[in-house]
Amino acid sequence: xxxxxxxxxxxxxxxxxxxxxxxxxxxxxxxxxxxxxxxxxxxxxxxxxxxxxxxxxxxxxxxxxxxxxxxxxxxxxxxxxxxxxxxxxxxxxxxxxxxxxxxxxxxxxxxxxxxxxxxxxxxxxxxxxxxxxxxxxxxxxxxxxxxxxxxxxxxxxxxxxxxxxxxxxxxxxxxxxxxxxxxxxxxxxxxxxxxxxxxxxxxxxxxxxxxxxxxxxxxxxxxxxxxxxxxxxxxxxxxxxxxxxxxxxxxxxxxxxxxxxxxxxxxxxxxxxxxxxxxxxxxxxxxxxxxxxxxxxxxxxxxxxxxxxxxxxxxxxxxxxxxxxxxxxxxxxxxxxxxxxxxxxxxxxxxxxxxxxxxxxxxxxxxxxxxxxxxxxxxxxxxxxxx
Numbered sequence: 001x002x003x004x005x006x007x008x009x010x011x012x013x014x015x016x017x018x019x020x021x022x023x024x025x026x027x028x029x030x031x032x033x034x035x036x037x038x039x040x041x042x043x044x045x046x047x048x049x050x051x052x053x054x055x056x057x058x059x060x061x062x063x064x065x066x067x068x069x070x071x072x073x074x075x076x077x078x079x080x081x082x083x084x085x086x087x088x089x090x091x092x093x094x095x096x097x098x099x100x101x102x103x104x105x106x107x108x109x110x111x112x113x114x115x116x117x118x119x120x121x122x123x124x125x126x127x128x129x130x131x132x133x134x135x136x137x138x139x140x141x142x143x144x145x146x147x148x149x150x151x152x153x154x155x156x157x158x159x160x161x162x163x164x165x166x167x168x169x170x171x172x173x174x175x176x177x178x179x180x181x182x183x184x185x186x187x188x189x190x191x192x193x194x195x196x197x198x199x200x201x202x203x204x205x206x207x208x209x210x211x212x213x214x215x216x217x218x219x220x221x222x223x224x225x226x227x228x229x230x231x232x233x234x235x236x237x238x239x240x241x242x243x244x245x246x247x248x249x250x251x252x253x254x255x256x257x258x259x260x261x262x263x264x265x266x267x268x269x270x271x272x273x274x275x276x277x278x279x280x281x282x283x284x285x286x287x288x289x290x291x292x293x294x295x296x297x298x299x300x301x302x303x304x305x306x307x308x309x310x311x312x313x314x315x316x317x318x319x320x321x322x323x324x325x326x327x328x329x330x331x332x333x334x335x336x337x338x339x340x341x342x343x344x345x346x347x348x349x350x351x352x353x354x355x356x357x358x359x360x361x362x363x364x365x366x367x368x369x370x371x372x373x374x375x376x377x378x379x380x381x382x383x384x385x386x387x
Contacts, residue, residue, distance in 0.1 A: 241353060
């Protein structure tokens with residue numbers, strides 16, 4: 001008897017990494033009101049729209065480096081760093097590091113501490129394009145446990161190609177407590193430091209995947225997205241949402257503290273699309289204009305929003321007869337309702353996050369995220385003037 005056909009496509013296991021590096025210029029950090037930058041890449045596309053050319057995904061968009069889990073390669077590579085049975089989270093963390101190397105040439109695996117007894121001698125791992133990765137470094141500058149889970153996104157069920165993506169965060173410190181007598185340890189630190197602070201155009205980008213690499217603050221990425229200038233970037237809802245969350249933190253120290261203490265609370269996010277029903281027929285011209293406006297604006301709902309499906313077996317597309325998208329101010333009718341959504345206008349070119357449930361960390365007020373009911377309190381323990 002043939003297996004029953006599922007009503008949706010099974011998501012592909014994948015992972016991405018959010019790498020932060022400190023801004024060494026303190027004057028620059030004070031000016032930007034942020035003391036760290038994030039690594040992001042722009043995907044390849046040959047057109048002006050967001051359709052991806054070739055077999056890849058997210059064409060033209062600016063995303064965190066990452067990709068799908070290669071089970072055989074990533075589990076084998078993980079065994080070079082960790083003893084015993086390799087769990088899925090460890091393999092996904094290794095996947096994010098491997099994909100970062102393949103897409104950008106930034107080889108963070110070289111700085112990974114090796115706690116495995118499997119790593120003896122000076123052999124290298126021949127895993128995909130990561131052919132020269134030395135795995136005998138017992139003293140790296142960070143361990144696999146330093147990659148903290150930041151977010152977990154699952155593509156909506158109505159989209160044909162779906163991903164089950166774990167986003168890990170790695171905060172690279174400005175200074176390391178090194179044993180000055182250990183030259184190998186010092187050399188490793190210098191190697192990683194050189195890699196993350198070299199000029200962007202000197203990275204070895206994967207030509208069929210990535211066309212550009214950025215190191216910028218979360219606020220700069222959001223400004224470039226909202227800009228009407230030529231340097232405007234494309235952000236997909238997951239990246240837009242996460243950048244808004246990260247932008248609440250002015251220092252990487254506060255960001256790291258928050259992520260490390262909240263990683264066990266991360267819940268999967270599966271967005272649901274809210275589609276507006278056509279307005280009742282009246283005047284033909286006005287109907288056409290209303291339909292055109294509705295086609296330009298959609299609403300993406302997240303866990304907890306009062307219009308989000310009650311459980312995952314429900315249809316991901318919800319019909320609504322009245323538009324629920326407020327303009328710049330939230331209507332009194334919706335103000336008392338839990339809101340957790342992104343408004344999409346003109347495709348992916350205009351996004352606006354509205355959230356009143358405390359899902360976004362309540363640390364620093366971000367001008368990019370509209371808080372519908374309450375303003376976020378400024379409670380950073382590190383004043384900008386001390387950056």
